[in-house]
Amino acid sequence: MKTFLIIGAVLLILAAGGGLYYRSVFAGGVQEPAQPSQGSLWDFQIRNLAGEATDLSAYEGKVALVVNTASKCGFTPQYKGLQALYEKYRDRGLVVLGFPSNDFRQQEPGTADEIRKFCTVNYGVTFPLMAKVKVTGPEKCAVYKFLTAGGLKEPTWNFTKYLVGRDGKVIARYAPKAKPDDKGLLEAIEKALSTSSKPAG
16 A cells, blocks of 8 residues: 555656646746847847848848747647747738758658648748758857847747837747747737837937
8 A cells, every 4th residue: 555655656746747847838828038039139130940141131020920840749730829829920011931850759850841841731831931040059059149139038949039110129038838829929029010120219
């Protein structure tokens, strides 16, 4: 009996630990920067999924939702919601920027062509997709160094979202579990879209 009680206690502890891990990685609330961004998202030149140089200044004045994506993740169906979000708001100035990454459990192992085909065939993705990059650790790409420089957490899993205002400054970070149609996210996008990128006067 004592052995069974010990085993039961261990299982409860593991379950509780798993719950804490789940909440820290996938869930969590909205996080706002502790300090304003230095510079702007529009300052960067990167490569798109086709390998072409892409100057993010092309999106200056827009609101951006930057998302690290993956093709073999439980959250991969969020591609559909992200595309719907892009179609709903793009005429008002929203751009969704997808950054494929293989950082989490190797859930984006594909080549650029494989990623493009997967996203197009399965989810009809037309929003901009960039070259596969690292989004965590010391080797994370310059864009993600910028996104997290104000004290925001790095992506903890695929489909972590960073909302960037028309001025190129980071507004907030949303956890992977926050779906593209999350009420709070939609309200934040609406608010950012209603804000001019130019100072009043």
